[in-house]
Amino acid sequence: MGYVAVKGGLEAIENSEKLLDFFRLKGGSSPVQVRQIQEQFRLAVDKVVGEGSLYAPYHAALALKQSEGDTIEASFILRAFSSTISRTHYSLPVKTTQMRIIRRISAAFKDIPGGQYLGPSRDYTQRLLNFELDSENKSHIKRFLHESELEYKKLSNEDIGMFPKVVDLLRKEGLVIDSKKQEFEEPFDITREAVAYPLARSGRLQAMARGETGGMLMIAYTSMRGYGDIHPTLGELRVGYVPVYINKNGEEIYAGEVLVTEAEVIARFISKDKTDKPRFTIGYGFCFGHNELKAISMAILDRTMQAEKPKVPAEDQEFVLSHIDGIESSGFCAHWKLPHYITFQSDLDRIRATRKKRGGDE
Incomplete structure (x- = not known):
């Protein structure tokens, strides 16, 4: 070309x-x-x-x-x-059981250790325009914050505490299939290693962690809607701050905390081998910031891509991971705005020549 x-x-x-x-x-x-x-x-x-x-x-x-x-x-x-910043350290694995919770719910169990914690969410509100926001000013904000400070004083770090993982309740009963060996594998780094399929789960999770929310939601929805057989239950959704540590000269150094969203979905799995006991499988989602749609979509896609023989798009690693990066896909879409004069002129010449040969020129 x-x-x-x-x-x-x-x-x-x-x-x-x-x-x-x-x-x-x-x-x-x-x-x-x-x-x-x-x-x-x-x-x-x-x-x-x-x-x-x-x-x-x-x-x-x-x-x-x-x-x-x-x-x-x-x-x-x-x-x-x-891409302009030097990478000086790798963080140690984050322990989400140490998360300082601001929101934590489960759709699988009503009563969970520590209780359901709704936190900041629009899930329970009507989606109606709030015209009062148009006249909001500093005095309104100051008064609201003063009232809220008294009402939500109990939300201090010490009062919220830490909670055990809901899915661990199923693990204790042996009802969950876990891939233990993956916990000890060296994480795949998609920013420094060439991606080849099938890709290790750590690489898949890394790619999805920076995937575009809308794209991931769309592909995950295809499986839930019928183009696949994964219709999971949300075992636990967590939003909160996790501590981050780095290893420096053999010593664990506290680097700060980051806000993250974590989701674990539970899907049924019945083995064709009648001697094998039926168990649940888990899909995992984790991303920076408060982004519940992304974390849940990621967890669903993590589960769909565990299929041994992909039958639908959501189960195909190459299909999913090659299309969920918003920056990559938007870049390809944007390239159509660049000059394509030569290629289009070639198509135009071929169309005209073909029409002339077939006597279709009008």
Whole structure:
């Protein structure tokens, strides 16, 4: 395939870039501060943090401002920024049993150790426009925070505590199939190793952890809706802060904590071997930030891709992992906006020649 270098047009490109700021600012409203985006658009920031594969909420908020709220573009910018940063350490495995919980529910069991903890969620609200937000001001916020501080004072770190894993209840009864050997495998690094299929589970989970939420939800939904046979139950969903440690000269050093979402789904599995006792299988999802749709979709896809002989798209590793990265797929889509003059002209010439040979020219 050949392309022709485009001459000129530099001034037009520079003006196109200037127009981005013009259209962002032409309304005359006060500029949105990065801190406001980081604090008040937290779910959008968390989505960019996860899909950009870099836990940097401030930089994610800055990318959102730069991209005018386009989360995929912001994720692209954040991932490009991460490529300029030196990798100095690898963190030790995170223990989610040490999570400082802000939300924790189970759809599999009503009564769970520690109880259901609804936390901040819109799952239980009506999706109606709140026009009061249009007149919200600092005095409203100050009064609300003062009232909330008294009401939610019990939500201190010490009061919330830590909870055991719900799925461990099934493990104790021997009702879950676990792949123990995977716990001791060296994690696959998709940023430094060439991906080849079949891909190790650690590589699949890593790819999905930075996958695009909408793309993962769509493919997971195909399995739940009928293009597959995985219709799981949500064993546990957790949102909270986990401590991160690094190994430095043989010593564990506390590096801080990150907000994450973790999901475990439970699916039925009945072996064709009648001597084998039926058990459940587990699908696992984990991502940066508060992003429940992504974590649940990831857990479902983790389970679907455990199929030995893929029969539907959601079970095919190559299909799933090659299409869930929003940055990769949006890049391919964006390339159609680049000049394709030569290739299209070739198609046009062939169509005209064929029509002429067949006497179809009108």
